[in-house]
Amino acid sequence: MIVAIDGPSGTGKSSTSKAVAAQLGLSYLDTGAQYRAITWWMLNNGVDVSDPAAIAAAAGKPSIVSGTDPRDPAISADGLDASGPIRTQEVTAAVSAVSAVPEVRARITELQRTIAAEAVGGIVVEGRDIGTTVLPHADLKVFLTASPEARAARRSGELKTADGKPVTDLAGTQQALIARDKADSSRKTSPLKKADDAVEVDTTELTLEQVIECVVTLVEKAAADKAAAGPMEKAAR
Numbered sequence: 028m029i030v031a032i033d034g035p036s037g038t039g040k041s042s043t044s045k046a047v048a049a050q051l052g053l054s055y056l057d058t059g060a061q062y063r064a065i066t067w068w069m070l071n072n073g074v075d076v077s078d079p080a081a082i083a084a085a086a087g088k089p090s091i092v093s094g095t096d097p098r099d100p101a102i103s104a105d106g107l108d109a110s111g112p113i114r115t116q117e118v119t120a121a122v123s124a125v126s127a128v129p130e131v132r133a134r135i136t137e138l139q140r141t142i143a144a145e146a147v148g149g150i151v152v153e154g155r156d157i158g159t160t161v162l163p164h165a166d167l168k169v170f171l172t173a174s175p176e177a178r179a180a181r182r183s184g185e186l187k188t189a190d191g192k193p194v195t196d197l198a199g200t201q202q203a204l205i206a207r208d209k210a211d212s213s214r215k216t217s218p219l220k221k222a223d224d225a226v227e228v229d230t231t232e233l234t235l236e237q238v239i240e241c242v243v244t245l246v247e248k249a250a251a252d253k254a255a256a257g258p259m260e261k262a263a264r
């Protein structure tokens with residue numbers, strides 16, 4: 028069972044995917060964390076992230092390793108734990124430029140396909156282009172959306188300033204989020220886009236628990252459809 032969950036920032040992809048995977052005993056892959064980890068490595072290794080040629084030249088250098096346990100989704104770059112630093116504003120501000128470079132996408136996409144192929148018990152993979160490009164034959168594709176206001180409110184609830192205080196600049200958070208969505212949706216290679224066969228779920232008025240329940244139901248239905256199709260496919264051969 029391969030489940031692709033895509034959508035813009037703050038729609039609930041990570042929280043929903045982790046919970047659904049944990050509940051159904053599936054593996055989990057956060058592809059945004061991989062793009063964030065390669066961005067973090069570039070910032071730490073003197074790569075000019077405003078120069079696509081410099082990004083392309085460095086794309087193959089770091090070793091990016093992702094854990095697939097939904098209860099402990101580890102991520103490292105060249106053996107260094109990246110799970111904390113990839114969430115900083117510095118990485119968030121640079122990640123769209125790095126992820127738009129085709130050499131970076133080719134490298135990370137290959138990693139993602141390998142991880143999905145190795146997840147024998149099934150996997151939930153979340154990102155921006157999973158249903159359209161990375162795993163176009165996924166058994167279920169979900170595209171999460173929510174209003175910009177709801178997404179900014181959710182995100183700002185998580186953000187902390189350097190001295191540990193909560194970020195109260197809701198308008199600024201919303202502006203940064205819209206700018207990142209625009210960059211992710213307008214890039215040439217594999218932009219953020221709903222796959223034609225994805226189920227769209229607007230989470231604006233839903234609690235996280237309701238979204239999880241909705242996606243679990245969709246996965247169970249896709250699994251039942253797949254099991255029912257299996258014997259028929261065999262009989263037709």
Ligand SMILES: Nc1ncnc2c1ncn2[C@@H]1O[C@H](COP(=O)(O)OP(=O)(O)O)[C@@H](O)[C@H]1O
Binds near residue numbers: 036236
């Ligand atoms: N339906 C929801 N209602 C309220 N808060 C939510 C909902 N879905 C997610 N959140 C919260 O919003 C924040 C962003 O969610 P996250 O799963 O990281 O989104 P994404 O991966 O799409 O960026 C988290 O703090 C999460 O707990």
Ligand SMILES: Nc1ccn([C@@H]2O[C@H](COP(=O)(O)OP(=O)(O)O)[C@@H](O)[C@H]2O)c(=O)n1
Binds near residue numbers: 036062156
């Ligand atoms: N499949 C993916 C996943 C993320 N990304 C990039 O990585 C960034 C960070 O993704 P994320 O999922 O961690 O972002 P949030 O939704 O958590 O804010 C996105 O803004 C995209 O630029 C991508 O290009 N393709």
